Amino acid sequence: MIQAEGLTKRYGETQALAGVDFSVPAGTILGLLGPNGAGKTTAVRVLTTLALPDSGRGTVAGIDVVKHPGEVRRHIGVAAQDATLDPLLTGRQNLVLVGELSDMGRAPARARATELLAQFELTDAADRVLKGYSGGMRRRLDLGAALMTRPPVLFLDEPTTGLDPTSRQRVWEAIRELLGEGVTVLLTTQYLEEADALAHRIVVVDHGKVIANGTPTELKEASRSARLEVSLAAPDTDGRAAGAMAPLVSGRVHVSEDGRRLSAGVDASPGLATAVVRALDAAGVLVDNIEVRQPSLDDVFFSLTGGHIEGEDEDEAIGSAGGAAAASAGGGGKSAERQELEGVRA
Template sequence: MNKNNMIEAEAISKRYGETQALDRVDLEVAAGTILSVLGPNGAGKTTGVRILTTLTKPDSGRAWVAGHDVVAEAAAVRRKIGVTGQDATLDDALTGRQNLVMVGELSRLRRAEAKRRAVELLGLFELEDAADRIVKGYSGGMRRRLDLAASLVMRPPVLFLDEPTTGLDPTSRRRMWTMIRELVTDGATLWLTTQYLDEADALADRIAVIDHGRLIAQGTPLELKAAIGSQLLEVTLASPHAGAAEAIEALASGSVHITGGGLRLRAPVASEHGLVISALRALDEIGAQVDDIVVHRPSLDDVFATLTGVAPSPDQDEETEGVAA
């Protein structure tokens, strides 16, 4: 165990029946930084959070949080962590303020202290106006903010946020991002799971990509994006053409992936400036007929395609933001 790490997992594995939810995952998070664990539904993100927050035991491997073993010293770990998850702990029948006061009292704060902390957190999370309304009527974004506030009542140095923005509208997501950033400015160490590449990119110091329980890549957002390309060029041809890959390669910053029996070509590109026109010209010159051409930011599917070498299926939802010709 490295003393600079607030969180450290060493070859943790967990199996549920036939499903290998986590498969020998090694990860570490330095104090005061955000690790984003990025992966699709079912990747094993929540299983990892449950192990590190002592809610479930790993089948094998070891993990430490704030220097304490998550199995042997579970109680000590619990005193150091805050958790916000998909199964929220809020009481719908209470107001936002009452929820926060209750959490404080359950954690043995005196009532006056719990009330004071509630006021502070309601302010921090911009919930003052809704403070005395029943949580049942809160919007999704307000609920998430209150849930996050509840996890902060005892000022834990380590926080686990399990998909804190899934299902939120873009404005609420941005708002949540701002608040998450502030937590780290205040010195917290964060383990944040997400299905969104842009979220990991916006918030994380390091990103760990997991799929089917396996860690398939990790690095800084810059390192991962360098591997993926900042933009992707995708060309669909009317019919396969032997020279097309070479023509595209000349414009690309990495290798060209060919799928669909030679019809679909995709390549990372450094900049989209003038690219569609250049690509169309180059393909036209060799007599390749273009059906469709688009430049877009890599989606999570693209990240996985690049990292695993498996092309995403064409019917998947991609965050296409591109220029169609």
């Protein structure tokens, strides 16, 4: 229902899209996941006819987005990342306006607006101006506006960014309901949890390129091994604990700064935790806690993107201005930061 084939788009020096391919089968939801600046919004803008690609092809319901933009627009609903509704109009007026701009006619637009306001629990706020809405109420109204014409294909650009957990859950429920009605959805998000909860397939983009494409389960399985985390009663000052653990794990044993937490990649097998506790016990090490953690989508994301954030390169350049030693330690610093992040998530 939605197809991107080799899409590229450059803004000056920035290659926002560097050859992006994905497709969304009818009635399914694709999660387009990526950090800030990855190219998510650019992909959405191209596929919703708001921006022209430099090369490649996009289609919605089989219709080419460059050749027949008007026809594509009749099939789609869009909840953009930046506010598109009028802050000086009420929620109801905004929805009716969206309907009228889509040639709905006033009476059907009013009826549909009332229905959507109720569906998104905005009936009480319907006749208040948007300026006074909370972030969550606005996002729900954005979603309502995208649904005014009952489009079969929806583009939702970060529909829950900045929402509290309750509001996020409500938006998720609304999206699940739409799926039940057979709508096809392209959803962008920075929240792995969101993609995991909603999407049939996930495409991870970074620097304008697709770096992974699969079901949530496939992506988790692809992130290699599980992680073994051990907390010790006392710091491993002489490396005895790390030494006892090493033969049972794959790769290096990472020791936290305070020496109390050891972690390593493992091939999770039954009895592994027991074997590790026995080995540590035999070495005279007292264990506080042991855990074998299956990879989360966060792990996948960090291992794929290197946990980079937009502007990191610049930050590193500033960091390395301190001297040659700092510059040569750049790569090591990054992996240490990643381990740090893994520690935080654990």
